[in-house]
Amino acid sequence: QVQVAESGGGLVQAGGSLRLSCAASGHTFGSYAMGWFRQAPGKGREFVARITWSGRVYYAESMKGRFTISRDNAKNTVYLQMNSLKFEDTAVYYCAAATKVQDPRFSTEYDYWGQGTQVTVSS
Numbered sequence: 001q002v003q004v005a006e007s008g009g010g011l012v013q014a015g016g017s018l019r020l021s022c023a024a025s026g027h028t029f030g031s032y033a034m035g036w037f038r039q040a041p042g043k044g045r046e047f048v049a050r051i052t053w054s055g056r057v058y059y060a061e062s063m064k065g066r067f068t069i070s071r072d073n074a075k076n077t078v079y080l081q082m083n084s085l086k087f088e089d090t091a092v093y094y095c096a097a098a099t100k101v102q103d104p105r106f107s108t109e110y111d112y113w114g115q116g117t118q119v120t121v122s123s
Contacts, residue, residue, distance in 0.1 A: 002026040002097045002112045009093060009117030012085055020080040020117060022095030030073040033098045035110055036080045038091035038119075045094070049080065050104035058104050087123040092116040 008020040022034065036048040049059045049069040057069050068081040078095060096110035103109060 002029060002032060004095045004097055004112055004114040006093060006095045006114045006117040009119045011120045011122065014085060014087055014121055014123050016085050016121075017081070017083045018085065018119060020082070020093055020095075020119070022078040022080075022114060024076045024078070024095075024097060026076070029076040029097075031099070033101045033104070034069075034071060034078040035096045035098065035101075035104055036067075036069060036078075037094045037096060037107055038089075039094070039116075040088075040091040043091075045107050046091075047105040047107070048093070050101065051078065052101075060105070082119070085119075085121045087121050090119060090121045092118050 003025045006022050031053050033052045035050040037045050039045045047060050051057050051069045066084045071078045094116045095114045097112040098110040101109045
């Protein structure tokens with residue numbers, strides 16, 4: 001089993017940057033695909049990005065060029081660097097782990113979830 005916990009959220013002005021971290025427990029972290037999702041008030045959970053155990057990345061179209069996902073297997077940590085933030089990026093951001101992912105865009109593909117971290121972008 002893997003437990004994940006997000007950190008790094010906060011309040012930022014539009015155009016600013018934040019880096020989210022996701023710390024995972026478990027000695028098999030390196031074998032998991034890791035994803036980031038977000039959920040804005042009144043909306044469903046939205047896929048942001050995924051990184052495989054080998055470092056292959058995949059982004060939601062609207063995040064490409066602004067968000068960067070990375071992982072440090074030695075630290076059992078996944079990161080989400082968010083630049084050029086917009087008001088509409090305001091959401092709770094969740095980290096998730098999956099043993100096997102067919103389509104990374106679907107939250108049902110992921111087995112373990114964190115509690116989320118709030119990101120608020122002021123306009």
